[in-house]
Amino acid sequence: KTMDGVYQEIWGTLIAYNLIRLEIAKAALAVKCEPTEVSFIRAFHLIQFELHWAGVTRSYGKLPASMKHLRERLVSLLKDERPGRKCDRVVKATPKRYAVRKVKKLP
Numbered sequence: 001k002t003m004d005g006v007y008q009e010i011w012g013t014l015i016a017y018n019l020i021r022l023e024i025a026k027a028a029l030a031v032k033c034e035p036t037e038v039s040f041i042r043a044f045h046l047i048q049f050e051l052h053w054a055g056v057t058r059s060y061g062k063l064p065a066s067m068k069h070l071r072e073r074l075v076s077l078l079k080d081e082r083p084g085r086k087c088d089r090v091v092k093a094t095p096k097r098y099a100v101r102k103v104k105k106l107p
Contacts (some may be wrong), residue, residue, distance in 0.1 A: 022103035042077040046070070063106055 021035070024043050028035040050070045054063060 020047055023047060023071065024074060027071040030071060031075045033075075038074060039077050043074055046073055046077065 020040065024038045025035045025041070028038055047070065049067065050073075053064050057066075063103060
């Protein structure tokens with residue numbers, strides 16, 4: 001609710017984004033592919049899941065092996081090549097907020 005709190009949230013989000021991109025880049029480097037071939041959203045969900053379980057686990061000696069396993073699983077998230085579009089993108093008309101009723105005037 002304060003400006004400092006807002007700045008803290010923004011910086012936290014930017015740091016998290018960069019850490020996810022860093023892990024994607026390290027995983028892609030291991031298998032010699034482009035980092036853009038790994039889906040960001042899927043990687044985000046996988047990292048979130050793995051770090052949740054790493055936080056619950058009490059044996060901190062397993063964290064390096066867990067991070068290695070995480071990078072191996074990130075590689076499995078390579079994006080499937082999407083086929084080309086069959087038709088062009090169009091902007092759909094937004095529906096009217098209220099129904100319009102035309103009233104006929106009597107003569």
